[in-house]
Amino acid sequence: MAKITFDGIEVEVEDGTTILQAARKIGGDVVPPAMCFYTPLKGSGGKCRVCLVKVTQGSARDPRPMPKLVASCITPVQDGMVVENTTNEEVLNARKGIVEMLLINHPLDCPVCDQAGECDLQNLSYEHGVSATRYEEPRRTFDRVDLGPYIQLHMTRCILCYRCVYTADQITEKRVHGVLGRGDAAEIGTYIENVIDNDFSGNVIDVCPVGALTDKTWRFKNRVWFTKPLNAHRDCPTCSGKVTLWGRGDTVLRVTARKDEYAEVEEFICNTCRFDKKEMTDWTIEGPRHIDRGSVISANHYELPVVNVPIVPNLPKSTVKKMPTE
């Protein structure tokens, strides 16, 4: 076991745990954001750099601070480590800089993007972004690509987190897409136009932190914050069949895997559940799903009144409700 101090809070975790996972054990506002790290995917992390933290004391044995900011998602804890995140100006400035970098080539087409409302990049730019851009050159653009009948790729929105590549590598038998090119010309693609055809291919949509990979059966049907999430399951021969249904009234608009507060799926689901079962009668409803994520979807939740969602700083007064005191 290793004891670390994160933003002044002591927490004890297993040896080999990453700083990010230790922070998640504390939970709340101190948790660094993560755009590329994804717990279920081996080897993910270290790429987006938004989770950078300052290690002011390496360990009890070697108390020297680490010279550079480190990516908390891949750096293992040491006993006696002292880490600063929200309490360190350098970290916040670096993060602000990285969010700016992520946004310079992003189209900022949130008003027409299906991910809006549950987008990690949108949340990050609310928290750390600036209102004006210093970037005046033309933004990098790509044509939209059809990856088969269910998945659409908007490379323009991609932040190259590699999550979809790891997903295809680790939960499907054959990966047909990958990263082509390098530098800011790097793109997700299949090289020769190809269909991502696999029972579990739809999971790349769930892991995408932005709106680069979208579900064609859901595109432009509605906005996420208007839909109501329900936990449901069915007897599925290929996957666990445990999903979240997003619908309005009796209409199921979208099916996704169940995601935790860090947008990480609990269990990957198959394409049949995701794309073909769009009737209420296909499912056994378990009840409303509580969304823990800091996002506008939880601001509009029907199950519990929400008290000041920190992610939306200027929430109109009317939407802020007082929790009944216990």
Add this chain to the structure above:
Amino acid sequence: MGIKILTEHINVPGIETLEVYRKHGGYRSVEKALKTMTPDEVVEEVKTSGLRGRGGAGFPAGMKWSFLAKPEGVPRYLVCNADESEPGTFKDRVFMEKNPHALIEGMITSSYALGANTSYIYIRGELLFVLRILEKAIAEAYAAGLLGKNILGSGYDLDLHVAPGGGAYICGEETALLESLEGKRGNPRNKPPFPAVKGLFQSPTVVNNVETIASVPWIVNNTGAEYAKIGIGRSTGTKLISASGNINRPGVYEIELGVPVEEFIYSDEYCGGIWKGKQLKAVVPGGSSVPILPADLIMKTAAGEQRLMTYESLSDGGFVSGSMLGSGAFIVFDEDQCIVRNTWNYARFYHHESCGQCSPCREGTGWMERVLHRIEHGHGHQQDIDLLVSVAKQIEGNTICPLGDAAAWPVASAIRHFREEFEWHIKHPQEATAPGAVYRGQLAAATV
């Protein structure tokens, strides 16, 4: 003339053949090490020698070797980094092209020290002709029993392979090199784990520069203590310098570390002075990624001491008034060279070579290039200079591998030392974009 360790026989006709190379004392270190020394003794000699990594970072080679994990039943690897592609660096190419056996000898001795039975030379893909030379030399060494099973009857086995890269600068970064060598996309890995623990094929690996490995035979033959006597302080031994730019005698020079920079530029033994007797404007002393220094700061440190060709002296003053020895690519600029254009050129290179894995480098290198392009072509704004400084700062230190730093340093240092020139470009776009136009104000001020 100083002592020549690496280039002593480099111009002997036929030195690329095993016969001539052996006639000049070649492969003595292999015999000595394999027959009379234990691997640990070789490592100790290298430690004593104070030999520092010649690829750019200058990390002590013996120390790096002693960090190598040695778990039972797991193979260890030595990989030679011959992916030399930093603008201005060409020392390894010349060395391997002329004297391939010297590198092979170093590989055998070093692999023995590290207990590696398979070793690789990862060579830059563009140097295909050097690859052929190396392959020919390796075949000769195999035939002579210097490679393969039971080398010289010592019971030590070594297989040596040469692998060409696909032409990416990033594959010179050690973990990207290992990825590429494994046949994957050349993306740098997250560290830790370091290659000394989990490197090539998940096994402990040491990655060393060509020049570092080629220095080992001399150390084994003449002892580490002798090697440590060459040079000054912690900068021991000799170093190959690729001198280029506006000098009379561009080329590869082997210097004893500690030669004064002024002597290196103006002595006829080395660069032979500035071309056509012009005035020196600036020097990039260690390859395009290290900070550029103006004429006055390259000759003397901020404290007024004479600047020497050593790791310590060149980095004296940090990045405020110093630079780095780096890989030893000494690029000289005369009064007719435009710093803005040059900085833009470097930024273009790093933009092109960023692997695109982590966001600050992927987006930031392109951003810097576009802003510099704008300034160079007469469309800059006054706030662009501060923007560049800020973007460089946002990249520096926040990336997976040092390419981000390498892209940020030249831009930040050019602005630090030549801000007036950037301002002139922005204020006088028409004059600045005229063919051959160069800002001379700062230069005149420096000489007064």
